[in-house]
Amino acid sequence: MKRRHFITGAFATTAALALGVSLYRPELEPVDAEDSHRALFAVLVPVLLDGALPRMSSPREAAINRTLDAISQTLTVLPQSQRDELELLLDGLENRLGVLVLTGSMTPLLLRSPEQLVVMLESWRDGFLEMQQQAYYGLRELIMASYYSCPEHWGTLHYSKPKI
Amino acid sequence: MPINDPIAEGLAAGWHHLDGSTMTEDVQLEADVVIIGSGAGGGTAADILSEAGLKVIVVEAGPLKSSSDFDMEERTAYPNLYQQAASMKTSDKAIGIFQGRAVGGSTTINWTTSIRTPEPTLEFWAAEKSVSGLSRNELDPWFEAMENKLSIREWALSPNANNDKLKQGCEQLGWEYTVIKRNVAACWNTGYCGMGCPVNAKQSMLVTTLPAMMTRGGTLLSRVKAVQIEHHKDRVFGIRAQALNEQLKPTGASVMLKGRHYILAGGAIHTPTLMMRSGVIDPYELLGKRTFLHPTLLSGALFDETISAHSGAPQSIYSDEFVWRDGAAGKPGYKLEVPPLHPVLLASKTIGYGRSHAELMEQFNQLQVTIALVRDGFHPKLEGGRLSVKADGSFSLDYPLTDTFWETARDAFASMAELQFAAGAQKVLPISEGMAMMGSWKQTRQAIADMSLAPLKTVVASAHVMGGCPLGEDRQLAMVDSHGRSHYLENLSVMDGSVFPSSLGANPQLTIYGMTARNATRLAGELLKTKSPA
Numbered sequence: 001m002k003r004r005h006f007i008t009g010a011f012a013t014t015a016a017l018a019l020g021v022s023l024y025r026p027e028l029e030p031v032d033a034e035d036s037h038r039a040l041f042a043v044l045v046p047v048l049l050d051g052a053l054p055r056m057s058s059p060r061e062a063a064i065n066r067t068l069d070a071i072s073q074t075l076t077v078l079p080q081s082q083r084d085e086l087e088l089l090l091d092g093l094e095n096r097l098g099v100l101v102l103t104g105s106m107t108p109l110l111l112r113s114p115e116q117l118v119v120m121l122e123s124w125r126d127g128f129l130e131m132q133q134q135a136y137y138g139l140r141e142l143i144m145a146s147y148y149s150c151p152e153h154w155g156t157l158h159y160s161k162p163k164i
Numbered sequence: 165m166p167i168n169d170p171i172a173e174g175l176a177a178g179w180h181h182l183d184g185s186t187m188t189e190d191v192q193l194e195a196d197v198v199i200i201g202s203g204a205g206g207g208t209a210a211d212i213l214s215e216a217g218l219k220v221i222v223v224e225a226g227p228l229k230s231s232s233d234f235d236m237e238e239r240t241a242y243p244n245l246y247q248q249a250a251s252m253k254t255s256d257k258a259i260g261i262f263q264g265r266a267v268g269g270s271t272t273i274n275w276t277t278s279i280r281t282p283e284p285t286l287e288f289w290a291a292e293k294s295v296s297g298l299s300r301n302e303l304d305p306w307f308e309a310m311e312n313k314l315s316i317r318e319w320a321l322s323p324n325a326n327n328d329k330l331k332q333g334c335e336q337l338g339w340e341y342t343v344i345k346r347n348v349a350a351c352w353n354t355g356y357c358g359m360g361c362p363v364n365a366k367q368s369m370l371v372t373t374l375p376a377m378m379t380r381g382g383t384l385l386s387r388v389k390a391v392q393i394e395h396h397k398d399r400v401f402g403i404r405a406q407a408l409n410e411q412l413k414p415t416g417a418s419v420m421l422k423g424r425h426y427i428l429a430g431g432a433i434h435t436p437t438l439m440m441r442s443g444v445i446d447p448y449e450l451l452g453k454r455t456f457l458h459p460t461l462l463s464g465a466l467f468d469e470t471i472s473a474h475s476g477a478p479q480s481i482y483s484d485e486f487v488w489r490d491g492a493a494g495k496p497g498y499k500l501e502v503p504p505l506h507p508v509l510l511a512s513k514t515i516g517y518g519r520s521h522a523e524l525m526e527q528f529n530q531l532q533v534t535i536a537l538v539r540d541g542f543h544p545k546l547e548g549g550r551l552s553v554k555a556d557g558s559f560s561l562d563y564p565l566t567d568t569f570w571e572t573a574r575d576a577f578a579s580m581a582e583l584q585f586a587a588g589a590q591k592v593l594p595i596s597e598g599m600a601m602m603g604s605w606k607q608t609r610q611a612i613a614d615m616s617l618a619p620l621k622t623v624v625a626s627a628h629v630m631g632g633c634p635l636g637e638d639r640q641l642a643m644v645d646s647h648g649r650s651h652y653l654e655n656l657s658v659m660d661g662s663v664f665p666s667s668l669g670a671n672p673q674l675t676i677y678g679m680t681a682r683n684a685t686r687l688a689g690e691l692l693k694t695k696s697p698a
Contacts, residue, residue, distance in 0.1 A: 051522030070239075077243035078251055081558060121517070125597065133620045134257050141251075141512045148507035148525070149239035157528040159474060159507055161236040162354050164167065164362055 037090045041071050041143070043110055047117045048143045052156070063153060070146035086142070089135050102135060167363050170371055171230035179378040181228065184387035184407035187417040193383065195221040196691060198403055198423035200390045200438070203269020204676035205660035206429035207369025208310070209684040210377040216688035218695070220382040221421060222374065223405060225389040225412070225434075226265035229272075230370070234360030238508040241359035245273050247433075254549065255560040258619035259459055260513070262627040263431060266360075267386050268370030270431070271673060274627070275357050275478040275504065276346040276366055278316045279670040280307045280678070282484075288492040288542060293665035294638035296646045303678050310677040314367040315349040324355070324476025326502045329467070329532045331481045333583030339485040346477065347673075355475045355504050387412065388419055390430070391557065393442035393656075400426045400656050425655045425691055428633075429680075432456075432662040436551050436632035437559040439643075445652045448640050451633060452551030456667035457563060457626035458537040461573050462503075462513060463580035464524075465532045465589035466601065472529050478504035486579055487539055487669050496543045496568065498536040498576045499669060500583065505533060513623055515597055524593075534584060536576035541631060541666030543568055548667070551632055565624065570617045573624075577615070581608045597621035628672050633662040641665070648683040659683055 045067050046053060054060045075083060092098025096106045103109075103120050112120070124136035147153055154160060175181055182191075196218040199206045206222055214220045229244055242250035247265040254261070264270035281303065289295035310316070323331060323343075334341035351365040364371050378384055385405075389412075392404040403426060407417040428435045436452040444451070483500040490497065503509070505528065514524060524531070540546045549563030577594040582605055584592050591601040592608050598616055602608040635658075636642030639651050644663055650656040659680040661672050668675055 048517040049522070050517075051519035052525060073239075074249075077249040079248045079558075082248065082251060118518070130256070130620075137257065137620055140517055144511040144517070144521075145508045148511040149237075151237070154507060156522075156526050157507060159528055161356070162475075164236075164352070164354070 037094070038068055038072070039110060040090060040093055041068055043112070043117065044139060045143055045147075047114050047121065048140060049147055050114070052147065052153070066150055066152065067143070067147045070150055071142060074142060074146045074149070086138060089138065102132060167231060169230050169232045170364060170375060171228065172232060174375055174378060179375075180381065180383040181378070182383065182385045182388070183228065184385065184389075184415065184417070184419075185409045187407040187415060187419070190418045190420075192420040192422065193221055193385075194422040195219040195383065196423060196695065197221075197425045197427060198421045199223065199427045199429055200403065201269060201429035201431060201434070201660060202267050202369060202374060202384070203264060203429065203431060203660065204271050204369065204673050205680045206427070207268065207271065207373040208677050208680040209427050209429060209659050210382060211373035212681060212684040213688050213691075214377040214380040214382045216692060218688060218691055220377055221385065221423070222377065222382065223385045223388050223390055223403075223421065224267045224269075225408065225430075226267065226386065227410075228267040228384070228386040229360065231360070231362055231364050234356075234362040236354075236356045236359050236362055238359065238506055241273070242508070245360055254563045256562070256619055258565060259457060259563055259624045259626055261457065261561075261629060262625070263433065263629055267374065267384065268368045271368035272360055272370050273358050274368075274671075274673060276348055277479045277482070277501070277671040278311070278314075278345045278347050278674040279482075280304070281675040282487070282669050284488050284492045285666065285668050285670075289636070289665050292493075293634065294636035294641050295665060296637055298646060298679070303682065306678040306681045307674060310674065310681050311345070314347040314372060314677070316345050316347045316367075316674065318343050318345050319477055319480040321353060321477070321480075323480040324473070325469070325471045326473035326504070326532050327477070327479065327481040329465070329471070329584065329587040329589075330483065330500060330502050330534060333587035334483050334485070336586035337583065339483055339583070341481055341483045341485075344480050344482055346480070351477065353476050355478055357478050358504060358506070385419065390421075390438055391441070393426070393438060393444060395442065395444065395653055398652065398654050400653050425657065425687065427684075428656070428658045428662075429660040431660050432629040432632050432664075433551065433559060433561065435658060435660055435662040437553055439633065440551070440553045441557055446643065450641070450643050453632065454541060454548045454634065454665070455551055455561060455563070455632040456541045456548040456628075456630040456664065458499075458628040458630075458667050459540060459563070459565065459569065460538065460625045460627070461498075461536045461576050461580070462595040462623055462625070463534050463536075463577060463584060464514070464593040464595060465534070465584035465587075466527055466530050466591040467532055467589055468530070470529050471532045473502070473505035473532060478502075483583075486576070492542050494543070496539050496546050496572045497669065498538045498572060498579070500580065501535050501537065503533055503535055505531065513625060514595060515599070515623065532584065532587075532589065534580040536573075536580055537628070538569060538572050538576065539667055539669040540569075541664075546572075548631055565619050573617055573622065574612060574615070577612045578609060581605065581612060595623045628661075628667070630661040630664040630667050630672060633658050634665040635663040636665060647686055648679070649687075657683065657687060
């Protein structure tokens with residue numbers, strides 16, 4: 001199942017058309033492969049990027065979708081060993097036993113509130129289990145790198161590359 | 165203003181370049197010398213050997229990219245030009261390692277800092293590691309020659325604000341600092357050296373020695389990965405390689421490389437890994453041991469004025485105040501420098517997420533970052549890491565961050581914070597979990613004294629991989645002699661940072677240039693003596 005616009009993509013597109021602009025203009029190559037972890041990232045991205053994402057709903061959802069595309073793109077350039085490790089983690093977070101082992105609860109991540117996800121991330125971050133720490137740092141780095149790799153997300157940084 | 169692309173021009177003029185991604189059939193290539201790796205060692209060796217009239221093939225696993233490809237964006241540069249898309253890490257994920265993987269190796273993406281090998285390092289090698297003939301007096305003519313060749317000169321412009329804060333802090337505290345020499349010509353001072361120089365000002369191997377080699381008729385293979393050294397008794401009789409596609413996966417085509425002599429210059433991870441994978445004789449089990457990283461700590465500081473740490477020459481000032489304070493073999497010291505900041509680099513090498521992280525990112529242009537590079541491989545309790553070859557032929561690097569390292573890290577965090585406050589910082593943030601922005605040196609000093617330091621929780625990075633195939637005259641300590649010649653395979657040399665018996669306590673590119681110039685010149689003389697007339 002392809003879910004390029006997991007979060008109310010239709011609404012974002014409609015709003016953009018109404019404004020006469022395209023809020024969502026991916027510059028990266030589209031990812032053709034089935035993107036089975038998109039739903040999982042779609043609940044993690046707003047938590048990890050809280051404060052960085054736009055507040056208005058349309059640009060916010062465009063930024064989330066852009067980041068989800070960038071995550072897919074980032075995954076394709078990682079070496080196979082890292083992709084395998086990440087795949088293992090993501091698969092674990094998508095099945096009940098894995099979620100129980102990693103988070104101490106069987107509640108799927110997709111059903112958790114942002115506050116509950118923060119509690120989970122903090123427990124990993126402060127935890128002593130290497131597996132949980134690596135999960136936290138791995139997901140954090142992947143999401144941060146993917147978001148800030150997109151020039152359209154540099155507005156609040158006041159960063160731009162020089163014109164040569 | 166249009167910018168010439170010397171690589172595109174050279175290819176159009178008929179340089180011999182084979183791109184593995186276009187190879188559909190197995191091939192065998194022959195030359196006087198086969199060089200594996202196109203970075204500081206491989207590029208320098210290729211230039212000297214081809215200038216001497218020897219036929220050279222240079223083999224690079226990464227792609228051939230040039231200024232036309234360098235768009236000054238991290239999302240392009242990291243996948244195209246860095247090992248593992250700049251996500252390479254030690255096996256426990258505690259140290260992120262930046263290393264080049266493209267034609268020109270790390271010289272294509274480094275920050276141009278050029279420092280002659282510190283004398284205490286060379287003295288330590290001579291006294292403890294059986295290295296001969298590598299005193300500063302003996303090396304200085306080679307450094308001078310390479311400095312002339314690569315336009316290595318003291319940076320004459322004012323440092324950017326990021327570097328200037330390092331300078332100001334040193335001045336305030338009476339600490340030593342030095343203006344850095346850089347390998348640039350007609351530099352535009354933009355600050356994007358780490359993403360490939362877009363204007364060909366950086367005198368990397370990509371635009372200097374490798375074009376010179378190809379202009380003399382040498383051959384460059386890109387996207388071709390050496391996988392096996394074929395050897396018997398005391399000689400190498402070939403190196404087997406794989407052609408790689410654009411995703412750097414094997415195409416199925418193989419390349420057999422034959423030469424009179426072979427030089428390994430793939431860097432301190434890939435040279436030892438190739439030798440181990442090939443079962444090269446190693447009776448004292450030295451290969452891959454003592455791999456050094458200059459493990460590096462980071463300290464952020466907020467200033468009232470604009471810093472714009474992405475803009476301007478990335479590194480133009482360093483301080484050696486703490487590198488040798490307790491002697492070479494004493495408590496490990498650390499070198500103070502600054503990194504350029506770009507969005508992905510800063511976002512991924514800081515701590516936290518959500519609002520606190522977003523607020524830090526919003527202050528991007530007020531943020532100054534100082535780094536402390538720890539001198540590893542001298543103290544007996546900071547002996548570096550260990551490479552091993554996995555079942556699939558790839559490598560893993562275990563690097564224990566010892567108590568000795570963390571003691572040094574605590575000192576380094578304190579020095580960086582003291583320096584940043586002395587330079588006028590409003591707030592300082594040691595980049596480690598549990599720390600927050602603090603507004604006074606007194607408060608920060610106490611917090612650093614009490615802070616918890618641990619793998620993963622404390623951000624540790626490296627841009628200098630060294631060791632794993634040491635040089636020296638004693639076979640119990642060294643795989644190659646002091647000229648880089650194998651102790652066991654008579655037609656094999658190693659010319660890259662893997663030959664360092666310890667880290668350097670300085671950025672490595674100029675050491676590799678100088679040592680390789682010396683060793684390749686001698687090798688050329690020896691090969692010419694036995695070269696049959698054409």
